[in-house]
Amino acid sequence: MKDFSRLLDDLYFTNSNLAKETILSNYLRETPDPDRGWALAAIAGTLSFDLFKRSLTKKLMMERMDPYLFDLSRHYVGELSETVALAWPQSKDAVRLNRLPDLHEVIQEFQQRSKTGIREYLIILLDNMTPAERWALLKLGTRGLRIGMSARTVKRTLANMKDVDIAVIEELWHGLEPPYLDLFEWIDGKAEMPDISQVLTYSPVMLAHPIEDKDFARITADTHQAEWKWDGIRVQVAGLNGEAKIFSRTGDDISHSFSDLKDAVDFEAILDGELLVRTNDKIGSFNDLQQRLGRKKPTKKLMDEYPAHVIAYDILSLNGENLRKFPLSERRKILKFFIEKQDSTRFSLSKLLDFETQEDLAKLREAAAGTKGLIEGVMIKQKSSPYISGRPKHRWYKWKREPFLLDAVLMYAQRGTGKRSSYYSDYTFGLWGPDPKTSEDSLLPIGKAYFGFTDEELKDLDKWVRNHKLARFGPVQEVEKELVFEVAFDSAQISKRHKSGFALRFPRISRIRWDKPAHEADRIDALARIVGT
Amino acid sequence: MSAGETWMAVRDGLLYCIPANCYIDPHEPVGRAIITHGHADHARSGHGEVFATSETIAIMRTRYYTNDNTQETALNYGERFDLGNGVTLWFASAGHILGSAQAVLEFQGERVVAAGDFKRHPDPTCAPFEVVPCDVFITEATFALPVFQHPPLEREVDKLMRSMATLPDRTHIVGVYALGKCQRVMKTLRLAGYKPPFYIHGALKRLTELYESYGQDFGEWELVSDIPRSKKDYFTGKVVLCPPAQINDRWSRRFANPLPTVASGWMQIRARARQKRAEMALVVSDHADWGDLLRTCEETKAKNIWITHGRVEALEYALKQRGINAKSLDLIGMEEEVGE
Numbered sequence A: 001m002k003d004f005s006r007l008l009d010d011l012y013f014t015n016s017n018l019a020k021e022t023i024l025s026n027y028l029r030e031t032p033d034p035d036r037g038w039a040l041a042a043i044a045g046t047l048s049f050d051l052f053k054r055s056l057t058k059k060l061m062m063e064r065m066d067p068y069l070f071d072l073s074r075h076y077v078g079e080l081s082e083t084v085a086l087a088w089p090q091s092k093d094a095v096r097l098n099r100l101p102d103l104h105e106v107i108q109e110f111q112q113r114s115k116t117g118i119r120e121y122l123i124i125l126l127d128n129m130t131p132a133e134r135w136a137l138l139k140l141g142t143r144g145l146r147i148g149m150s151a152r153t154v155k156r157t158l159a160n161m162k163d164v165d166i167a168v169i170e171e172l173w174h175g176l177e178p179p180y181l182d183l184f185e186w187i188d189g190k191a192e193m194p195d196i197s198q199v200l201t202y203s204p205v206m207l208a209h210p211i212e213d214k215d216f217a218r219i220t221a222d223t224h225q226a227e228w229k230w231d232g233i234r235v236q237v238a239g240l241n242g243e244a245k246i247f248s249r250t251g252d253d254i255s256h257s258f259s260d261l262k263d264a265v266d267f268e269a270i271l272d273g274e275l276l277v278r279t280n281d282k283i284g285s286f287n288d289l290q291q292r293l294g295r296k297k298p299t300k301k302l303m304d305e306y307p308a309h310v311i312a313y314d315i316l317s318l319n320g321e322n323l324r325k326f327p328l329s330e331r332r333k334i335l336k337f338f339i340e341k342q343d344s345t346r347f348s349l350s351k352l353l354d355f356e357t358q359e360d361l362a363k364l365r366e367a368a369a370g371t372k373g374l375i376e377g378v379m380i381k382q383k384s385s386p387y388i389s390g391r392p393k394h395r396w397y398k399w400k401r402e403p404f405l406l407d408a409v410l411m412y413a414q415r416g417t418g419k420r421s422s423y424y425s426d427y428t429f430g431l432w433g434p435d436p437k438t439s440e441d442s443l444l445p446i447g448k449a450y451f452g453f454t455d456e457e458l459k460d461l462d463k464w465v466r467n468h469k470l471a472r473f474g475p476v477q478e479v480e481k482e483l484v485f486e487v488a489f490d491s492a493q494i495s496k497r498h499k500s501g502f503a504l505r506f507p508r509i510s511r512i513r514w515d516k517p518a519h520e521a522d523r524i525d526a527l528a529r530i531v532g533t
Numbered sequence B: 001m002s003a004g005e006t007w008m009a010v011r012d013g014l015l016y017c018i019p020a021n022c023y024i025d026p027h028e029p030v031g032r033a034i035i036t037h038g039h040a041d042h043a044r045s046g047h048g049e050v051f052a053t054s055e056t057i058a059i060m061r062t063r064y065y066t067n068d069n070t071q072e073t074a075l076n077y078g079e080r081f082d083l084g085n086g087v088t089l090w091f092a093s094a095g096h097i098l099g100s101a102q103a104v105l106e107f108q109g110e111r112v113v114a115a116g117d118f119k120r121h122p123d124p125t126c127a128p129f130e131v132v133p134c135d136v137f138i139t140e141a142t143f144a145l146p147v148f149q150h151p152p153l154e155r156e157v158d159k160l161m162r163s164m165a166t167l168p169d170r171t172h173i174v175g176v177y178a179l180g181k182c183q184r185v186m187k188t189l190r191l192a193g194y195k196p197p198f199y200i201h202g203a204l205k206r207l208t209e210l211y212e213s214y215g216q217d218f219g220e221w222e223l224v225s226d227i228p229r230s231k232k233d234y235f236t237g238k239v240v241l242c243p244p245a246q247i248n249d250r251w252s253r254r255f256a257n258p259l260p261t262v263a264s265g266w267m268q269i270r271a272r273a274r275q276k277r278a279e280m281a282l283v284v285s286d287h288a289d290w291g292d293l294l295r296t297c298e299e300t301k302a303k304n305i306w307i308t309h310g311r312v313e314a315l316e317y318a319l320k321q322r323g324i325n326a327k328s329l330d331l332i333g334m335e336e337e338v339g340e
């Protein structure tokens, strides 16, 4: 625990990433198993359990310290864990430890203990620790460690320790578990590379760059293929030994939300595709998909009404064979055969789009704009590209359709955070329409945006807000309904939570219409047409 | 009226002794001033008459806070002086910096102690704090929150020594206040066995020499400006001391591979240390921490505690909970961060 605390302090206070990597790799070389693996997990954020609850920490503190003094302290420090770490008062009859337990002993002990046991153990540890050690323990225990080291930097450190490409670590990473004994055996040269072929796991996805004008010169129908960029959720569907999992593009296991799809997996393969809802041979709108999102355990009725479906873009492995190294054109052939054998209500193949010229691509992109947000644009992929995790250059491009635009009226403003905390920089805006209760014509809020404008414009907006204040609701400042924003957004959906009945996806301010009178702003019907109700 | 209030008052934001017509640590020029110690938020220039310890007067001269026209009265610790109208003044050591003192004022059988800044942790560069029983104790509250529990200085210096051993190719640039902090850090490093010369910024020179004139020994030190700029590696593995503002400034570019370090009581709060872009934070405070503030207020047996500056609300609240009368004096010019 002492070494771990020292490591965190060193990482926390070091500015340069390079120096952080050196500190971490030194620690990983010098520290025995399994402590180094647990430390790695804590830093990379891969611990899957809390050692104790945040509320327990607070409770213990409240039993020991006057609440008013605690509040003053916490307000001054700005953060719970550090406040507790610094202000922890020794228990009257504290149990003295001869030595502080090692990191793995601490983890093991917490996992074995009952609820009251956890409480007792936490008190003993806090009584025996310095403030820095307490901070390390509290951050470890509630998985709140933020020491300015990204998962990527951690993986690069490991790659450099073994002198391999970071992609090697990326591929292994999700197949390994704390305390990473097999990983370190391999890094130390005492064992082969860990075999994760028998682990059902997420492999980081391949991503596209937004296309730039200069890129079109490289693109021909011979070397590239075009596909729709569907606006669903990008998923990875993995099957192995009769087991199946569905991962989001960030690696979250979302199988439980889509058990209908999961049950249709009886293959041994990893697919990359877009999850949507499909009823009666028709792909449902984003609104339909919305019904399935965020439902941890959807009912059978809901699943029947809005069945999950995957449009497959790519295949990463099949029957134990890694296909990533093959060119896309090869993988596509394999994928086509593969999909033909699957249940067509659950899996379909992403269609290739015909094109010869840049103009053809532009037309496709325009066609995407007419799909009410169902299709986000066009993907253009190099046929010779292997499947590479991350965002490799000049392999895949995305060409998104133009965003939707509406003129909305500024209704409320709020101060920003960090650098912008002295400016009114978060804006809520609305469209004209009948109030659902009184049916009188009024402004109905449709969304909130805090970017899309320059620093100069921010200053002007801030000044405008200060000169047009109405009522105040806590941090929210109501303003006179006089300023029009041209708001850009990728799509809109029906939302019961909003008074207007709609919510925007990814709204931003595209222009400030200083000149436009507020009554000429758009009406809610315009948004309804975009959603298609 | 409770003890002291008949003859001690706050006048125009300054602490004032009525029968002696005398201010304590006034922020503005006054006729008669008692100065507890030489830090800028306590000692100012322009007073007609100054009462202080001889060390404090020497510091004030060095900093040009006094001139030929200033009437100076230097007192040793414990030496009684008649301020007139029945008021007696004497100084007790405060343990804060060289010459720092608590001003003890006695009038009509009552005793008021204005402690100025003080600390209870050991400091090899000044006399230790002396508890003076009194009716009214006037205290600072710079670090008056339960989160401030200052670690022993040896532990912080050990952190610095360890870092120098593990990162021998870096130059540790330690930001310290010129008066008190600088000398305390140097002395403690010597006691911990650090042998090479110290390299110091010009702004730390005169006060260090003043400490030496009072018998303090810091071993060998040199001015950074005396080493040719071309010798970038000259400082590698050594300790360089400078004012805190300089650690990440143009000045520090002359060192190869610098490691910015700040030594201050504020360094206990991580976010504060990061703000200063310190890569190492040494918690070195010349003020009493939370526990010592409460302990000291209790030990003086004072029925009334007046609080001058810092985290006033917390201390006032905690003292009242202990059944001690406490109130804050709204004094001007006592700012925490200037707050050397």
Ligand SMILES: [Zn+2]
Pocket (backbone or CB within 6 Å): B039, B041, B042, B117, B140, B339, B340
């Ligand atoms: Zn002060």
Ligand SMILES: [Zn+2]
Pocket (backbone or CB within 6 Å): B037, B039, B042, B096, B117, B339, B340
């Ligand atoms: Zn001071």
